[in-house]
Amino acid sequence: DAERLRYLEADQLNAETRRILGELEQLPDRILLDLSIGTDLLAGLAHALQLKTTSTTDEDAISQWLRKYRAHPLLKARLTDYEFLTEAALPDDFKVTVLLPLSGDWANAGRAIRDGILFEYQQRQTTVGVALTVIDSESLTPEQLIATGQSTDTEFVIGPLQKDKIAILLESQPRMPVLLLNRIQTNALPLKSPTYSLSLAVEDDAESTINQIAREVDQARVVVFHSDSPLGVRSAEAIRQQLTVVGGSHAGQFILDDKKPETAITQAFGVTDSENRRRELSKTLGLRLEHTPRIRQDMSAVVVHTDPKKAQRIRPLLDFYYLDQTPVYLIGAYRDDLHDIVEDLKNTRVMVTPWDLGTPAKQALTSRPLAQGVFGSLVGVGIDAMNMAVQLGFGGSTSIQGETGFLTLGADSMIHRQLSTIHISSTEDITRHLWEPLPSLLQSDLFYAD
Structure with a gap:
């Protein structure tokens, strides 16, 4: 029912939204909390109901909801008790920096992953507020790579790919979460921020x-x-x-x-x-x-x-x-x-991998040369990396069906592919x-x- 809200207009949207919110209000707090964890429309409604109950004046919580659900149908429904959301200023986008080798010996691998990231970013652009910056890691000096990890203009980093670049970045203790694109055991490292890894290991x-x-x-x-x-x-x-x-x-x-x-x-x-x-x-x-x-x-x-x-x-x-x-x-x-x-x-x-079996994303990327050859699976890695970055950044599920496998974030901070x-x-x-x-x-x- 929540997904149907995308296609309703005016009075019908208002009535159906209020009906679903009313049913959610009847649920125990624990179940409501479970429903609010995610990025789908029902999670948005459950989260909004929690805010109405506890945090209508919490600007940070409201900003977080608006960033996560900026295109949610609730914002179009004329519900006076949710004006704390509809009248609030829209927050800045979630700032993600991608570090990939786009030149040199690793260029084809880096570009394949980039194509996947850009594809997934494009798919999510209308529903999730993300500002994406892609940087050629081969053009960065060690000092510039360290500066990227300390930047206040970035909230999440995807990459690097090569282990020497990863070592430089991690030694600098990055201030934001990082999703590495190589198999690295990070859970035992003394890092300040969460660091995850996803790869074709x-x-x-x-x-x-x-x-x-x-x-x-x-x-x-x-x-x-x-x-x-x-x-x-x-x-x-x-x-x-x-x-x-x-x-x-x-x-x-x-x-x-x-x-x-x-x-x-x-x-x-x-x-x-x-x-x-x-x-x-x-x-x-x-x-x-x-x-x-x-x-x-x-x-x-x-x-x-x-x-x-x-x-x-x-x-x-x-x-x-x-x-x-x-x-x-x-x-x-x-x-x-x-x-x-x-x-x-x-x-x-x-x-x-699901990519080998043939996914809708693979079919949609038939015109991209790197998606069809030996680098095709790396395009799938790019899609999965962007998907997981959104899940991690917005508190969504970390067990999802991906292009390179069924992805699950393990206790070792690795994203395992089944x-x-x-x-x-x-x-x-x-x-x-x-x-x-x-x-x-x-x-x-x-x-x-x-």
Whole structure:
């Protein structure tokens, strides 16, 4: 009902607004407080009702409401008891500074993120008062970067992207909240203002995979294959840690050789041990024995961190060595032409972002070159960064469906991305599953309430 207020005029708007406010007045204070936390129209009404009850002369509280809901239909409704809002002076916009490399070696990455930020800013311009300043971080000296963090003309900073720039900014103890665009553990740092981080770190992919497995299998036991690279090692370590969180267990970690991945596969599955037992028994009996190797039976799932090209070669090898129906999860293996290679990827879940699945924002940005190529996901990061900056700046929800995953602000001040999946069945059918959080116990009870 609150969302319908956008489309009502004059007397109908006044009557409907007063009706909703009247119903809100009947709610317990705790529920009213919960409803007021957000940036939607209902949250605006709940917040306005609280102000009417407690803070009609609090200029700062009124200014905060007007900044957050400057286009709210309540301001058009002629309600005399809310004149403390309609007659107040409009506040200044929320001032956000963006620090990105728009020149130099990182220019394409920086411009892709910038395109995403500008897209989201444009989408919100009519409903949220934000003044955006974008600065090329490559053009700033360390002294200028420090000055940005101490500026009274900025209320929120998005960026920097590179770790050397981040170190300079954080060492200066910025006076305003900062949303870093790299994976940085900030919760243990002695900082004056809240500092968050959002990135495309492989740790999010790895944790997402284990969370997905935990939804499908209780107390999962997982075998992990990973590339011989820093990203592969980081992925494997994140998997190990997340298995502990969800109550699963680690069934072994194996490095895939680029030239002979079957070496790790036969070792991991126990095929090598099976063959060795055949040889020993054959030698003892003095007979040539025929046998089919048996693999270990304690695997709930297999996780493989690799690249898209190698995945097409590795996945059939797993079946060749008798994996059978044990599900396989691929990290880092998404490619646009999955439908052309489904024969090689049967019984596989490919971890993907909502952006990979195709979001309305991605469709709207088809004319932007950087949104379509290898930098496309970074455009999604820009959209998510601007979205989260608004949520953090205006007290909105910090658990939202984003372009690069389902975003949740953790206790470690990191914004964690839960990825979605593309499932390729054993019959080569493709289904796409957008991750949604499970309802809480309270929400589950409410679904069936009288």
